[in-house]
Amino acid sequence: MPYLQNPEEIIGAIARLKFAPILWVDTEVADYKTKQPRLSLIQISANSADLTGEQVLIFDVLDKPDLIDHFIDEIMANEAIAKVFHNAAFDKKFLGGSKAKNITCTLELAKNIPYYLAPKPDNKLKTLAETLCHFPIVNKDLQSSDWGLRPLSQEQLDYAKLDPVYTAQVHHRLLQLQQQCQIAPETENIANLTRRYRQIEHDWQMLNSEVEHLKTRLKAAMSAQNVDTTVGFKLTFSSRKAEYVKLADLGQAIATKQFQSDTPLKLTKALQKEFQDLLADLPIEEKISQTVSLKSIDLDDPEVPF
DNA sequence: TGTACCGGCTCCACGGTTCC
């Protein structure tokens, strides 16, 4: 695990990385709870076969803005190098923002994989590494340690070297899953899709109705018994505020103050009915949207329940 | 802790079905 602190060494390593086709990258940030967070480390894996992190490069860039800018110019802005992050939006804030090119985000990939293909409780890197790639329990306790302290502890460096390893493995697995679920609509077998849908529709309705019923009963029971937390659930309360004004009052205020506004008012069926005569003399802008629906029809198939 | 984004919830509109 090369931990590079010397600027000349980091510049040399960046020069070598420019020839890599793909890099798996992670960062550690100091003072993240303040308004001025500082980039502390940039960890990079150029070899996805490295499962231990021994080949992961760790650049110490704390309070070295020139080095960070050099990394952005040579690596982040380089269209020829694919860069893979988990939650790239966060890392990009410290690494060039819109200057960054050819970025892949494993968090976004994971979100787009249907649950049935890869069941997982959430899309954290730790969860994906454990559930999709079968890494042993991933310890993320050091994630929120003090990355502004120097020297960094051996535990922090051992933690830092593994994130690009997890990112690389998770990335490979997500690409495999993506291939399974991204099928061009033009080449889909509609007969097979229809048959499969109708085969599982009955089971889904059975399960879905039970889940909905259980949720309703749980919410009612917990509310009635003043229980806000159970082993598996937490009851949360939220309120929504809606404000109303009489249209006549609003119209009068607009006229009195000669207020100019182009904001359109959506005419609900009730408003159209109430102001039918007035609206006849006003220019009405129509917005037509189209929706696509699926409707089950009878199927003569012994394997389809209904 | 700050920021961006996602998903649950709710309201509303529309089309289809059922009933009188």
Add this chain to the structure above:
DNA sequence: GGAACCGTGGAGCCGGTACA
């Protein structure tokens, strides 16, 4: 034919999640 109801889907609000 019209009213009532139901299922579906769009839009918008708000809380939760993701990262360090």
